[in-house]
Structure formats: C-alpha cells, structure tokens
Amino acid sequence: MDKKYVLFDFDGVIVNTEESNAQYFEQALACYGIYLTEEDRNNLIGTSDRSILVRLLSRASNQVTLEEFTNKRRQIGNTYENSYIEPMPGLVSLIKDFRRKGIKTGIVTSTSTRLIIIALNRMNMMSLFDVIICGDMCTKSKPDPQGYLKAMNILDAKPEECIVIEDSSVGIRAAKSAGAFVVAYCGSGIKQDISEADISVDSFLECNERIKSMIP
Incomplete structure (x- = not known):
C-alpha cells in the first residue's frame, strides 16, 4: 500500500537535542548529588516515563519531590529555549x-x-x-x-x-x-x-x- x-x-x-538535553538534565540532578550511569542514560532516551525519574530522585540523600526537581530544571534552562x-x-x-x-x-x-x-x-x-x-x-x-x-x-x-x-x-x-x-x-x-x-x-x-x- x-x-x-x-x-x-x-x-x-x-x-x-539528545546530548544537550542530557547535559541540562544531569546538571539538575547533580544539584541533589545524583549522578547517572551509562545504563541510566540509555533508559532515558526517547521517553518521558515519570517512574524512571522518581527512581532517580530516590537516590538523593534528602527527599526531593518531582515539583522541586521541575522547578530546578526551569531555573537551569533547556535545549529548546536556551541553546542553539x-x-x-x-x-x-x-x-x-x-x-x-x-x-x-x-x-x-x-x-x-x-x-x-x-x-x-x-x-x-x-x-x-x-x-x-x-x-x-x-x-x-x-x-x-x-x-x-x-x-x-x-x-x-x-x-x-x-x-x-x-x-x-x-x-x-x-x-x-x-x-x-x-x-x-x-x-x-x-x-x-x-x-x-x-x-x-x-x-x-x-x-x-x-x-x-x-x-x-
């Protein structure tokens, strides 16, 4: 057909956008002492599954809510608005x-x-x-x-x-x-x-x- x-x-x-998105995302996570493995990076490509983000945030030494993390990401910026x-x-x-x-x-x-x-x-x-x-x-x-x-x-x-x-x-x-x-x-x-x-x-x-x- x-x-x-x-x-x-x-x-x-x-x-x-993939590399730039990853850099902004990892910069936000680092504010809470969270660092990604190569497996983490691969799991994040192409999806916005919130359950993956919740699991990542659970690694922080102090509790971090999705709202707090979202606000931090807005402060740091993003590829779509802030990069060439x-x-x-x-x-x-x-x-x-x-x-x-x-x-x-x-x-x-x-x-x-x-x-x-x-x-x-x-x-x-x-x-x-x-x-x-x-x-x-x-x-x-x-x-x-x-x-x-x-x-x-x-x-x-x-x-x-x-x-x-x-x-x-x-x-x-x-x-x-x-x-x-x-x-x-x-x-x-x-x-x-x-x-x-x-x-x-x-x-x-x-x-x-x-x-x-x-x-x-």
Whole structure:
C-alpha cells in the first residue's frame, strides 16, 4: 500500500537535542548529588516515563519531590529555549518535497507541548506539520503506541499508510506497535538499538532514496 503520511519523532530526528538535553538534565540532578550511569542514560532516551525519574530522585540523600526537581530544571534552562538549535541536514527540503506530493506530515514526541512549539517557532517549522502530538497530550509514554495512534486518528490515517522516522528503541517499538513502517534514523550520532526498525538510514538524503518508491 502507498504511504500517505510521514510521522517524525522530534529529539534526535528533527533536531540533534539528545546530548544537550542530557547535559541540562544531569546538571539538575547533580544539584541533589545524583549522578547517572551509562545504563541510566540509555533508559532515558526517547521517553518521558515519570517512574524512571522518581527512581532517580530516590537516590538523593534528602527527599526531593518531582515539583522541586521541575522547578530546578526551569531555573537551569533547556535545549529548546536556551541553546542553539537547527533542523537536521536535509530535513526541511525532504518535508517540503513530501508535502508537494500530497503527503501529510506530523510529529509524535515525548517532550512537552510548550517546549516543542517554542523550538519549532525558533526554526520557522510550525507550518510544515499537519499534526503535533506531545508527551503531555498522552497518558502513556513511548514505547506505548498511544501517541502514534492518536496522530493517526487525527489524520484519519490507516497504520499501513504511515511511515514513522524514529531514532530510539522505545520510539521504534511504539511505532511498530501502532502498525507503521519504521525508519530508524541514525544521523544524530548516538548509537542505539534499532533492531526492531524496518530499515535504517544515516541521513535524510538516504532516507529519501530508500522510501521514495513507497510514496505515490
């Protein structure tokens, strides 16, 4: 079946935010004497699961509430508002090419609506998407497929008509569970388990070459 919709993750796919996000996050944790292991960092990629954060905060010598930590993070800043950001090379032209062909595009991310809207406005990309589903619009985080299913419902799209471009194992699993064809994007430079994806690409130029036969 021809693909009529392309849905993108945000962090690590639209913008290379992963390292910057980690630095801000770890800076906030360090204020409470909490330091991440490599396993911790891997578990955090692509998800906003609050239970993971609760477990991390339990390591503090003095009790830290989620509200206290959230306030500390606001004080320190974030990638979306405070760092230089730009779309991945070749992404904007790829999206514009999709849209010229009548393909509808969207974002499904675990990041909050406020930060995603700020980032998209800073990059002048708001007009490039037909639907945007953020973490605070869902009751379940990736790897649950809820976000992708919600986007498909808004677009009136069948799962088999959708291509999803993801970079993390939890995001890939969410998209596969939703029934989409999944492209693992490896251009952010962070190595992750992409074994569940249908294909993998290292750039958006390669992505265009690999999926152009699926686009009517």
